[in-house]
Amino acid sequence: MLPFAEARLARVPGALFLGARAGVALHASQWPGLVCVQGFRPQAQALERDGFAVRDDIDALAGDAGWPLVLVVPPRQREAARALYAQALALAAPDAMVVSAVPNEEGAKSAEADFVRIAGPAGSLSKHKCRVFWARAGAGGDATLAAAWREGDAIREVASGWWSRPGVFAWDRIDIASALLIEHLPDTLAGDGADLGAGTGVLAAAVLRRCPQVRTLDLYEADARALALAGRNLAALGTKASVGLRWHDVGGGLPRRYDFIVTNPPFHAQGRASRPELGQAFLRTAAAALRPGGALWLVANRQLPYEQTLGEGFAEVRTVAQRDGFKIIAARRAA
């Protein structure tokens, strides 16, 4: 918001903010008609609480060009960031300003270099360990490259019958921790289950393939794009259990109770720093949502301090395996 606060750039009513993040610098009163695009549920809810209109996916805006100002906070994953810059330029009206900001530690310099390649020469400012840079749509830049980058985060089949796209968790591989959990999941999980932070559905698919006594399986995921992919991936399995897809902030608890829960909880937010409290919130949510005797199966980085939280929420906590710096834990609620 710095170039606007310093009046180097003008705020324009009815602007578009891709990857919008709520915060003290963003006041609804200063941005009449701003439309925010944010697919990460906790952020989307924070923006709504601050009075903004929020859409969960930029794909729904395709063809809706002509925005008078476009703001962009790109994701970390490079193809996804490049695709978002290309989409921002395509959505902007001719001559409209496209403005982006990136923290230095999240690769501000290379993000700016990418932006300049397709937008042309950019103005920029650097403060608070961030860079903000801007250019007018249509003011130069490589249009052919922009068209190629626009397709860079397209949905694709990354393994037989498995669909993904850059930007979602471990988009082009099975995460090594998740693979270890899959190796140790028992085939006796039964009844109503949930996968917390389900991503594209890797753990859920393993449960559905392996555990014939599962009646329902709800996937809770904050990233709208990952959840949509999970729906597609699991539908293709054609298993008889009924699958629920919930765009949901797991930190806020679950709306119903379960016989079992599987999870590879997040322990990073936007930055690089480890945030064990994210995973701990997942474990508290799991404890509160399990029926008496219900089981939690989880994988975590071995260093993560989850033991105390597990001890508080569960009657029995067992380390089932340790390998490659990860631990598999099975915990049970009191019967």
Ligand SMILES: C[S@@+](CC[C@H](N)C(=O)[O-])C[C@H]1O[C@@H](n2cnc3c(N)ncnc32)[C@H](O)[C@@H]1O
């Ligand atoms: C370590 S990944 C595991 C993904 C998937 N289960 C797998 O094994 O590949 C954690 C997932 O939790 C999601 N997540 C992060 N914070 C969340 C929250 N507050 N509520 C729900 N999901 C969240 C992330 O988007 C990510 O997909």
